[in-house]
Amino acid sequence: MLTAETITYQIGQRSLLKDISFSVRPGELLVILGANGAGKSTLLRNLSGELKPLKGTIQLKGKTISSYSTKELAMLRAVMNQQNIVSLPFSVAEIVMMGRYPHYKNHPAETDLQIVEEVTRLTGISDMTERSYPTLSGGEQQRVQLARVLAQVWNIPNALLLMDEPVASLDIQYQQQTLAIAKNLARRGFMVISVLHDINLAAQYADRILMLKNGRKWYDGSAAEVLTAKNIYEIFEIDSDVYTNPRTLKHFFIPKDVRINSIP
Template sequence: MLEVKNLSYRIRNRQLLDEVSFRANSGELLAVVGANGAGKSTLLKLCTRELNATEGEIKLRENNINAYSEKELSLVRAVLPQQNAVSFPFLVSELVLMGRYPHFDFHPAEQDYSIAEMALKKVGMWDFANRVFTTLSGGEQQRVQLARVLAQIWDVPQGILFLDEPTTGLDLLHQQQLLEVAREFTQKGFCVVVILHDLNLAAQYADQIIMLRKGQIEAAGPPRAVITSENILRAFNLNVWLIEHPELDCPMIVPHYNQFSANQRPTQTVHTR
């Protein structure tokens, strides 16, 4: 589905990615994790052809990514970037329908309207269909943007969905709901590649995890193989406890409290009379 071989990216004298290789299959949710500056967003931009690799190869559905035209690419994969700047007063329904643009030339068909409606209902935003997008909260806007990219590949067999930090700005409930939707699409045969900062969410929802450190793969595999205290210490410079999730077969991460010096901790003011 998505195959990356010896991928490197360099800008000026800075090596942002160095010989990264992995494969993400249909029916899988692959989470990419790592500290700030590890190369996560650069990797996603290369896999979506927003950037061109210095070295290496990327294949989507067994074809080199550079073999696709822009329209062909938009018909097999959809991308939710970190930021989606919208300044015009589009209605929510209009914005989501934009996800269907690759599927028609001039006028949307009834199926396009139907898919846009189903996508909005899937993310719980159908009641906002006639609202102006820019009047929504940040979390609501993020859910609408997710509906747009879902509409783009809704009816694409074995489509590929790229999500760059999609839980940013969402509360706890909607973080869980977003990843439940992503996992639901993998059960339909889609491949989902998602960048996450929250290791606990990655452990709960990912089939495979790639942990990046300084542009290289520090660890890769199923959650239990990647989410270890040793890997987290190397990649994040953080000592953690691992405990068993009370319901799921995955670890949960709890940072050590006493690893920071006393002058870094918040001080408690003592009032005396």
């Protein structure tokens, strides 16, 4: 269980998060939605322990995040970051193996190798393990990072997985695949929290959606409850038509054209 209580975070006088409370159970995939600058990444960085909230507490498995050591935290949660610049030309296999670093001292055990093999297959990068990371396309790099992050907590029950825009540069196949993996992990008991930009992807996969605006929690609920044309207008200031997928009964959105006053 992850519980965030009245988190407030600010840089200087500018507050980025105000009084945010929510919780995530094992087995749940929570998607965070919000406009640019709403505080999604900041919230995620607070949850990961990278940033310390000014007020409020974040509890993971009954203990506050800050009371865990860096090492302990690495055994409980993994983070897929938005920006991943690798400074040396490591091979794909080497990068994925780094996900297992917290678990072994000098030489990877049989389990470590097995897990690396498994996540490599799952993320569809099996045929590029020997390639050098910098030569990969943005989307391929993102899948390698996903594999590394999955490897880190693969065999840890009820682990926390945080993802900051994990599908940003992926094609539609791997967008679906990544979210399917996330959902699947949640079914295995993980707590998965992902920041997304694509409302339809969120509607398709999220168990719950947290909507942020100006650093505050605006809505929190199931996709059906939260994703309405009215709410989307409130958050993104965009009109949209809502339809229902006749097969899955899930909503999907088509934005209406935005009129722009011609620039003088």
